Amino acid sequence: MADVVDLSLFVRYREDGAAFVELAVDGIGAPECINRIEGGLESIAGVMEARLNYTNHRVRIIWRAGEADPNAFLTTLRNLGYRAYPHVAHAVEEAEIRKEKWLLRCLGIAGFASMNIMLLSIAVWSGNATEMSVETRDMFHWISALIALPAVAYAGQPFFRSAFAALAERRLNMDVPIVVGILLALIMSVYETMNHARNAYFDSGVMLLFFLLCGRCLDQAMRRKTRAVAGNLAALKSETALRLDNEGQAVLVPVGALSSGDRILVRSGERISVDGVVLEGKSEVDESLITGETVPRQAEIGSTVYAGSTNFGAALVLRATAIGEDTLLDEIERLLDNAASSKSRYVQLADRVASAYAPVIHIAAALTFAIWVAFGASFHDAILTAVAVLIITCPCALALAVPVVQVVASGAMFRSGILLNSGDAIERLARVDTIIFDKTGTLTLPEQRVSNRALIDSELMDVAARLALSSHHPLAMAVAAEASDRIPLDNAEEVTGEGIRALVNGVEARLGSLSFCGMDRSDNGSEISGVSHVAVAFGNKRAILHIRQALRPDAVETIDLLKRSGISSLRIMSGDRAEAVEPIARALGITDWQAGMTPADKIDAIKGVQGLGATVLMVGDGLNDAPALAAADVSLSPISAANLAQVHADAVFLGERLRPAFDAVVISRRSRSLMRQNLAFALLYNLIAVPLAFLGHVTPLVAALAMSGSSVVVTLNGLRARYRSLAERESPKGAGESKVEDMVLGNSP
């Protein structure tokens, strides 16, 4: 459409005066896109450089300020077949990127240090076996110390900070025993070196750090990737509003650029993006997203309307009263925080293990010391043995056991089109035995569709779709979705409350109400509930389009898979009327359904099921589902959901298919069993290692072998989460995947 977005808000300037902007681009598939996009943008006069980041699908364009119009970039990309929207770097995402770089720096330093210390250590070990002068050994130890101490001081920071934060809150996490182990290993090694001892543990401490940092980096890379996709999606669906300037000209501006007191035009069928007071016009607004109420409310001069509602009738002019942070939506969000805090009581598996494990090994070390002293060993030997116990039990494998699986599993989910909001969602998803679905937008597609398309003459359908492109009416949007090319007719004229008409090849075409197209109510046949009718007339051809909500293409199949996968109870809870819910429930074979539920009813129902000991997964989208999403044990939202619902969902799935709901459960279950295997292995390792350390058999060589060996085994086992999920996904993908999904799946067209 001809709307032009005011991009000045997004343009930034470099020191040399060149302007640059970053755009999120949708629709990138094959690698050829790189050349096409960069070439296309660089051919615009004034553009100095366009660089596409193929990993996160963003293009950065640098141009000489004033010589190019940023809107030309969007037009060029649109002509090339890509949808683009300016991307504002969110503070969260930038923080993730900074953290990833920091972790990589730590990893590099730990890697350098562990390699060089190992170089020296191997010399010492072989020297101890043959003969090496004490002076040479001491020199090697001192050089090791020289490398290890600064390296640990820098590269150990991620663990020091997390451990101190946990201790400050008087709880234990896995990082506490790690930090204690590493620090003791270093202190003891320095002490031993001063006393010209045979052994030092610099290599063990630094290598341990290196392995753990590998785990952290992988985790962080996964998190950043998810953030980047989420950021792009946010940019692509970011809302705009029509602001009226002093001359009454409407300019399309991003919602972020609005300020309180602006006059805003809301056309028919548009989402209202701010809270405001109506200045001109009379209309009906649909507030179902906010209140769950499906009957539209009257809005006239002086009445207040809220962000998130949809204008169903004629155009309205508003004066904005609250923008962004202060809107009613935000208010609801604050109230919701209470409901959400109940979920944070869930303690992650790793932390549960950590809080039991840390005291045990510290007591074991103390006992070792006491027993050695009791049996007459010297103080020095007793301390050495106790520290060896601490070092060997330093939970390297344990600290990797859960995160490695989590990273691999969230990667597998990512490929299935699921973005995780919270890391512990995997553990909660694995325990689900009851799934509650919302109907509208969750089991059904978020937009309405033309249901009798096959019966309509294709020329007539094409005319109807092109007419519909010029209208903002919700029903017209459904018709427009059938358009083969998205070029609107240039002489289309909208008749308010009736429909839209235009001349096509000299013949008048109309789309709208039955009477507008010269048809009788009686042509309509029987009224079916939940179906809206739109008539189309072109020359002497006439047809009625049935528009209704359609099930997601694979909904039946997915529900069937879920039933067979041991989910004991599947339910539908909808705020819609019983007549609309019943046919859907029947089509899916779900016997347990309730209609006409308010958000409070949904929460009560969920609490009731939870009271019987069930673990509930809530799948829903609307704003009225948000409290239910927060109340359930774990929640999933389609990407089309209201922003608020997404904030409260543990995961978001992309695309038109419902299959991700099934994938999420399956991947999580497999991950949980792998996590348990890993934990079991880590404990077994300790059962063998601790007695050895207790008896004083742990030399630095044994410690290095045991710790790296156990870490590698745990990591390799965790990777199985990926390979099995790939084998399972060999079934061909359904056609008609959305562009958003392609974007996430990367280069597979």
Place this chain on the structure above:
Amino acid sequence: MNVLVYLVPIALFLGLGGLVAFLWSLKDGQYDDLQGAAVRILSDDDLPSEDTGKK
């Protein structure tokens, strides 16, 4: 054992060189677009016969 006097510093120096190279590449943004780098190496846009790009 005098050989150690210069062998150990050489070993450390080589290791440090690798570390500095890694930190430089990290700072230079070489890890920002790993997939893109894998794909770009196959594109021929630097050949003079093509005139889509400016370079």
